[in-house]
Amino acid sequence: MLAVTNLTKSFVSPEGGLVQIVHVPAFSLGAGEQVALRGESGSGKTTFLNLIAGILTADGGTVTIDGTEMTALSESKRDRLRAAKLGYIFQTFNLLQGYTVLENVVLGMSFGPHGADRAHAREVLERVGLSHRLDHFPNQLSTGQQQRVAVARALANRPRLVLADEPTGYLDRQHGREALALIREVCREQNAALLLVSHDEEVLGQFETRKDFAGLNEALKEVRP
Ligand SMILES: Nc1ncnc2c1ncn2[C@@H]1O[C@H](COP(=O)(O)OP(=O)(O)OP(=O)(O)O)[C@@H](O)[C@H]1O
Ligand SMILES: [Mg+2]
Numbered sequence: 337m338l339a340v341t342n343l344t345k346s347f348v349s350p351e352g353g354l355v356q357i358v359h360v361p362a363f364s365l366g367a368g369e370q371v372a373l374r375g376e377s378g379s380g381k382t383t384f385l386n387l388i389a390g391i392l393t394a395d396g397g398t399v400t401i402d403g404t405e406m407t408a409l410s411e412s413k414r415d416r417l418r419a420a421k422l423g424y425i426f427q428t429f430n431l432l433q434g435y436t437v438l439e440n441v442v443l444g445m446s447f448g449p450h451g452a453d454r455a456h457a458r459e460v461l462e463r464v465g466l467s468h469r470l471d472h473f474p475n476q477l478s479t480g481q482q483q484r485v486a487v488a489r490a491l492a493n494r495p496r497l498v499l500a501d502e503p504t505g506y507l508d509r510q511h512g513r514e515a516l517a518l519i520r521e522v523c524r525e526q527n528a529a530l531l532l533v534s535h536d537e538e539v540l541g542q543f544e545t546r547k548d549f550a551g552l553n554e555a556l557k558e559v560r561p
Contacts, residue, residue, distance in 0.1 A: 337529045338365040338388065338497055343397035345380075345387055357383050360397070367496070370520060370530040372543035381533035382427055385499045388531070389424050390414035402496055419447035423495030423528070425503045425519070429486040431474040437461060438470040441489045448493035460488045463518055465511075479506045487515055491522045498523055500532040504539055516542065 345358040357380040365371055375381045386392040388399050390406045399406040402421055406414055418424070431440050441457040450456075461467060464484040474482055483506045490498060500519060504512035516539060523530045534540055 337367045337369070337402055338363075338531070339398075339400040340364065340388065341398050343384075343387060343399065344395045345383055345392065346395055358387060358394075360384065365497070365529045365531055367529055368524070368527040370523060370532075370543065372532045372534060372540050374535065374540050375533060376535055381535075382501055385424070385501050385531070385533060389418055389422055389499060391418075419493075420449050421496045423490035423493055423498040425486050425490040425498070425500040427501035427505065429474075429482050431482055431485055431489075433474050436471050436473055437466060437477070437485050440474070440485055441492050444489040445492050448495075450494060453492075457488075457492050460492045461485070463522075464488045464515065480508065480511055483507060484511070484515060487519060491519065494526050495528055498528050498530045500530065502534050502536070503532065504536070505534075509538070512538070 340360050340363040342362075343358060343360040344356060346354040346356045349355045373381065373384075383392065387394050388401075388406075390399070390409070394407055397407065401417060404417055406417060409417060432443065435443060438454070438457060438461065441461060442452045442454055445457060446452040458467065458470065461470060464487055466481060466484055466488065469477060469481060474485070477485070483503070487503055490500075498519065503519060504515050507515055519532075520530065520542075522528070532539070532543070
């Protein structure tokens with residue numbers, strides 16, 4: 337489902353030097369597999385997910401999603417592949433401020449393989465506990481509620497691969513547990529692969545060890561409960 341080889345990304349530091357943030361020799365994920373990566377703040381988690389999603393361009397290496405090499409595509413084809421296959425729960429949500437909760441989810445679906453399906457969008461929003469907030473705008477929601485909209489929007493498209501960036505970072509323990517359980521349940525139902533990144537031990541502790549990582553960033557570690 338996902339294969340990463342020799343992926344590298346550097347940024348220019350304020351001093352003008354290059355700092356390598358991501359160096360992933362090999363990483364893969366099978367259909368339906370659920371994996372969490374542990375990494376401290378600043379270790380490159382978001383950068384790694386943005387490279388996989390094709391939002392950032394890698395300096396070198398390949399990302400292949402469901403048989404298509406994302407890194408070889410033009411920007412517009414990358415956008416289409418992302419819409420067709422990926423559900424990305426952004427760390428900072430990226431909700432459209434001028435649209436209601438329901439519209440945010442429906443709009444997300446309109447670029448996806450199943451089209452805008454308001455009934456399904458409502459259903460998913462109900463599952464994240466927001467059926468009473470459908471007509472609110474993002475700035476009328478608590479931060480945790482906005483995070484749950486982001487979860488619903490990512491799952492509503494029935495993606496093949498879900499990327500989850502600290503998906504419970506703004507939720508209290510109870511809502512965090514529920515949101516994580518929902519994400520994992522929906523992925524299982526749809527045989528979607530899940531790649532979650534976090535520094536939260538409560539979240540990481542719920543994932544099982546995987547022994548076959550060929551290698552990751554020094555700073556990015558697979559979870560070992
Ligand atoms: N556009 C950029 N230009 C320069 N440096 C960047 C840029 N984006 C990220 N970085 C640097 O890359 C490093 C990794 O950032 P990233 O956002 O991937 O970390 P993270 O693991 O997601 O952290 P957090 O847990 O705090 O979200 C940081 O040191 C950051 O300063
Ligand atoms: Mg981050």
